[in-house]
Amino acid sequence: MAVENRQAEASLDTLHRIFTVPEAPDSTLGRIEKEISENLNAFLQTHIAAQEKPLTEIEKDFSCASVPEQPSFVSEHTHFLLEKLVAQSVHTSAPTFIGHMTSALPYFLMPLSKIMIGLNQNLVKIETSKAFTPLERQVLGILHNLIYGERDAFYQRWMHSAEHSLGAFCSGGTIANITALWVARNNLLKPEGDFKGVAQEGLFRAMKHYGYDDLAVLVSERGHYSLKKAADVLGIGRDCLIAIKTDENNKICTEDLQNTIESLKARNIKPFAIVGVAGTTETGNIDPLDELADIALAHNCHFHVDAAWGGATLMSNKYRPLLKGIERADSVTIDAHKQLYIPMGAGMVIFKNPASMAAIEHHAEYILRKGSKDLGSHTLEGSRNGMAMLVFASLNIISRQGYELLINNSIEKARYFAELIKSDPEFELISAPELCLLTYRYVPEDTQKALAIANDEDKQAIHEALNDLTQYIQKRQRESGKSFVSRTRLMPEQWDRRITTVFRVVLANPLTTPDILSDVLKEQKQLALTSQQSLPKINAITARILSQANLSH
Ligand SMILES: *Cc1c(COP(=O)(O)O)cnc(C)c1O
Numbered sequence: 001m002a003v004e005n006r007q008a009e010a011s012l013d014t015l016h017r018i019f020t021v022p023e024a025p026d027s028t029l030g031r032i033e034k035e036i037s038e039n040l041n042a043f044l045q046t047h048i049a050a051q052e053k054p055l056t057e058i059e060k061d062f063s064c065a066s067v068p069e070q071p072s073f074v075s076e077h078t079h080f081l082l083e084k085l086v087a088q089s090v091h092t093s094a095p096t097f098i099g100h101m102t103s104a105l106p107y108f109l110m111p112l113s114k115i116m117i118g119l120n121q122n123l124v125k126i127e128t129s130k131a132f133t134p135l136e137r138q139v140l141g142i143l144h145n146l147i148y149g150e151r152d153a154f155y156q157r158w159m160h161s162a163e164h165s166l167g168a169f170c171s172g173g174t175i176a177n178i179t180a181l182w183v184a185r186n187n188l189l190k191p192e193g194d195f196k197g198v199a200q201e202g203l204f205r206a207m208k209h210y211g212y213d214d215l216a217v218l219v220s221e222r223g224h225y226s227l228k229k230a231a232d233v234l235g236i237g238r239d240c241l242i243a244i245k246t247d248e249n250n251k252i253c254t255e256d257l258q259n260t261i262e263s264l265k266a267r268n269i270k271p272f273a274i275v276g277v278a279g280t281t282e283t284g285n286i287d288p289l290d291e292l293a294d295i296a297l298a299h300n301c302h303f304h305v306d307a308a309w310g311g312a313t314l315m316s317n318k319y320r321p322l323l324k325g326i327e328r329a330d331s332v333t334i335d336a337h338k339q340l341y342i343p344m345g346a347g348m349v350i351f352k353n354p355a356s357m358a359a360i361e362h363h364a365e366y367i368l369r370k371g372s373k374d375l376g377s378h379t380l381e382g383s384r385n386g387m388a389m390l391v392f393a394s395l396n397i398i399s400r401q402g403y404e405l406l407i408n409n410s411i412e413k414a415r416y417f418a419e420l421i422k423s424d425p426e427f428e429l430i431s432a433p434e435l436c437l438l439t440y441r442y443v444p445e446d447t448q449k450a451l452a453i454a455n456d457e458d459k460q461a462i463h464e465a466l467n468d469l470t471q472y473i474q475k476r477q478r479e480s481g482k483s484f485v486s487r488t489r490l491m492p493e494q495w496d497r498r499i500t501t502v503f504r505v506v507l508a509n510p511l512t513t514p515d516i517l518s519d520v521l522k523e524q525k526q527l528a529l530t531s532q533q534s535l536p537k538i539n540a541i542t543a544r545i546l547s548q549a550n551l552s553h
Contacts, residue, residue: 008071018074028075032082036110041093049087050481058088090484095511098520099486101281101309101338103508109343112393116386123169123384124376133375134160136388140167142395143334144350146314148327162371164354165378169347169388173308174226176333176349177275179360179380181217181230183331183351184273184302186359188215199360203235213268216240218260219275220252222282224306227275242271248493250285250431252276254295261299273302278323279310282488282504284437286310289325296330305329308347310435312339315403319411322434330356336391339407339508341398346387406510410436413507417517426525430492430502439490439502441470442528447538450545460498462541467501469534473527474503480527483520 008014023029035043061084072080091097093104122128123136141159144150144166158164168179189198189206198206207213215236219227221243231241244260245253257274264271274296276287289305296303305326311334313319314326326332329352336346351357357378363370376382398406414433421427421438425445431438443451443466451462467489474487486504491497503524528535 008073010071023074028078044091047086048091052479053088095509096483096516098505098507098512099484101506105341109390116389121386124382125374132386135392136169139388139391143348147332147350148352158354162373165357166354167348167350168379170381171345172347173333173335175380176347177226178230179349180304180331181234181273183356183359185234188272212270216242216264216269216271217273218242218244218271220244220246222246222250222277222280224281250280250283252287254291271301273304276305278305278307279435283431284435286322286434293325293328302330305332308333308335309338313407315400316407318408342390346391409510410507414438436507439504441502442524447542450542453549454545458541458545463498465534465537469531470501472531473524476527477523
């Protein structure tokens with residue numbers, strides 16, 4: 001323990017110690033380590049503060065902008081972290097935290113992640129990663145197999161081939177999507193005759209060479225914002241990421257897609273990639289992938305499937321058919337840090353054709369030599385950690401059967417919750433769960449009746465007040481600290497595409513119980529009654545509409 005007036009000092013001697021001598025078991029750090037390995041949930045429960053503190057208050061603890069001049073004792077600093085950081089962080093592993101795609105992690109990942117950090121391998125090249133490189137290639141092969149199911153000989157031939165790559169491991173879905181569109185762009189604007197390809201000569205000369213006026217990528221209006229970033233960094237421009245209307249189930253309208261492609265082509269704009277979403281971030285719906293594959297084929301477009309969140313459903317033999325057509329995609333994004341229960345920072349993009357990634361290959365003399373198996377020659381990122389090891393371990397420890405149970409359980413829990421919402425006269429289900437994600441809102445019973453007969457103006461007024469109310473309830477619920485659902489804004493078909501604020505729930509934590517779900521609804525009803533502004537307004541309009549209706553009878 002640090003004594004009050006003892007001051008840590010910077011000397012080579014003490015610096016040697018932090019590289020060689022572990023903290024004593026009874027130090028703060030040692031105690032935390034023990035607590036975490038014994039019961040992480042209990043540790044988090046006792047350390048994360050339930051009451052929300054405003055961010056502006058928290059900022060005060062992080063306001064000094066100079067590099068600390070003097071060293072601190074590890075134990076002392078750990079106290080600071082516990083009090084100021086851990087206490088004010090978010091309990092993403094709580095079974096009542098059902099608002100985001102980040103969920104609880106299995107315990108075995110804690111000690112295993114220490115191996116990862118302890119070894120500190122760099123996957124950019126074999127010299128700094130050795131066995132981690134074949135391990136990562138195997139993980140990519142397993143995911144390729146999960147999506148495309150090629151024969152064993154295919155994997156024996158390509159998985160470890162120096163000149164080929166079945167995909168890239170990266171920090172998340174964003175980089176995965178960028179990589180997919182990067183490959184698609186470079187394969188479209190490839191070297192030809194004197195032209196050395198877009199990778200070498202850039203977009204200006206590529207467009208001149210191929211004679212296009214512009215390029216376009218098409219995705220439904222539910223597409224993830226990372227695709228806009230991709231369009232931006234690839235020089236295509238955000239305006240050229242074209243959003244196609246969705247139907248009442250939040251799935252892309254394929255007729256609109258066809259028409260848009262025709263009209264782009266008529267204007268000498270080359271639509272070069274179609275992106276299907278398998279599990280949209282806001283509603284969890286899956287585009288008709290087979291139809292998209294047909295359209296992409298007919299128009300010679302790269303077909304990418306963004307299955308960052310939903311891709312793990314392929315583990316379930318029962319629900320896998322929901323993603324039918326994904327096996328025809330040229331590339332697929334899957335985030336392991338979503339429904340594969342891996343810590344943050346684990347994304348993958350998989351390519352059907354082992355030769356596709358040659359389009360972005362990059363070599364350098366001192367590393368990534370031609371013909372080497374260095375993973376860095378096919379990744380956007382340079383230095384990368386050995387996160388693939390945790391995916392590998394989870395695949396082995398949990399297994400496909402285990403993942404199937406987790407996935408099935410999540411989907412069935414979401415269906416149960418949807419029934420609970422539908423059977424409650426004070427709630428309205430906005431989007432039904434296709435996977436384990438659903439949206440809904442609180443609407444008083446009488447207001448539901450009033451909405452059914454209201455004129456356009458009243459309908460709009462009620463909707464706006466309901467939007468305020470949903471926002472109010474969601475914020476209060478988060479602040480009260482017992483549970484967390486997220487909120488988003490949709491334009492549901494059933495409400496004439498009016499902007500509608502909704503609660504959004506993702507049911508991925510296996511420890512979330514039916515009782516927790518009932519309690520969430522109960523608390524939301526109670527919070528609604530405390531609203532001083534929106535609810536009275538809603539009730540007043542409701543009363544007027546219903547009494548007018550009665551008079552006219
Ligand atoms: C989460 C998500 C992404 C982005 O992934 P990150 O890991 O956050 O970069 C992309 N697409 C979809 C559909 C997602 O759900």
